[in-house]
Amino acid sequence: MSSETPPLAVDIDGTLTDDQRALDPRVIPVLRHWPERVVVATGKAMPFPIALCEFLGIGRTVIAENGGVVFVEATDSLELVGDKDAADAVAAAYRDRGYDLGFGAVDLANRWRETEVVVQIDQPVAPLEALAEEHGLVVLDTGYAYHVTDPSADKGTGLDAVCAHLDREPSEFLAVGDSENDAQLFDVAGESVAVSNADATARERADRITEASYADGFLEAVAPYRE
Numbered sequence: 304m305s306s307e308t309p310p311l312a313v314d315i316d317g318t319l320t321d322d323q324r325a326l327d328p329r330v331i332p333v334l335r336h337w338p339e340r341v342v343v344a345t346g347k348a349m350p351f352p353i354a355l356c357e358f359l360g361i362g363r364t365v366i367a368e369n370g371g372v373v374f375v376e377a378t379d380s381l382e383l384v385g386d387k388d389a390a391d392a393v394a395a396a397y398r399d400r401g402y403d404l405g406f407g408a409v410d411l412a413n414r415w416r417e418t419e420v421v422v423q424i425d426q427p428v429a430p431l432e433a434l435a436e437e438h439g440l441v442v443l444d445t446g447y448a449y450h451v452t453d454p455s456a457d458k459g460t461g462l463d464a465v466c467a468h469l470d471r472e473p474s475e476f477l478a479v480g481d482s483e484n485d486a487q488l489f490d491v492a493g494e495s496v497a498v499s500n501a502d503a504t505a506r507e508r509a510d511r512i513t514e515a516s517y518a519d520g521f522l523e524a525v526a527p528y529r530e
């Protein structure tokens with residue numbers, strides 16, 4: 304890889320995966336051997352990106368829950384931003400009105416979540432948005448789930464926090480992603496790339512858009528640094 308390879312902030316779903324949300328195995332050696340820091344920045348709860356880093360064999364530097372959770376292994380720091388009680392109150396009120404979060408009784412999507420609540424993408428969003436607003440929260444549509452989340456935390460504030468711990472600047476980073484929850488990350492990163500399956504917000508806020516979709520798009524985004 305080139306000596307000018309930047310540190311990388313990368314989304315998971317839709318960016319490192321195929322269209323079925325399965326990790327594309329071709330991204331594994333790229334991330335494992337990336338010569339700079341890799342930050343996994345996701346809407347998922349912390350155990351998922353932590354496990355991804357562990358199995359990739361890379362340092363655990365993670366932005367989870369759309370910026371609500373930031374973990375930097377190198378400095379042994381964990382920061383939580385958000386009002387989980389308010390998010391839980393939204394979920395309870397949503398259920399009281401006869402709706403369901405949509406993830407079943409065990410609910411692996413919410414089980415380890417510390418700052419947000421997520422609702423399955425096929426559930427009604429209008430009542431969720433009304434309840435979120437009543438509690439000072441917003442609903443973020445990642446294309447994979449509705450996140451009831453604190454508007455003061457996002458993947459951009461997450462990268463700021465990571466950088467404060469590591470004495471780096473967000474502007475040093477290449478960011479790659481695919482949805483509106485990547486927009487603020489794109490804003491703070493030095494270079495931002497949306498894969499071609501990205502939603503309108505991500506496409507608008509990215510510096511460039513790849514020709515290819517999903518993990519093929521990620522491989523295209525990082526190709527200039529791998530020559």
Ligand SMILES: O=C(O)COP(=O)(O)O
Binds near residue numbers: 315316344447
């Ligand atoms: O959890 C989601 O809804 C999306 O996750 P992502 O940020 O890794 O795409």
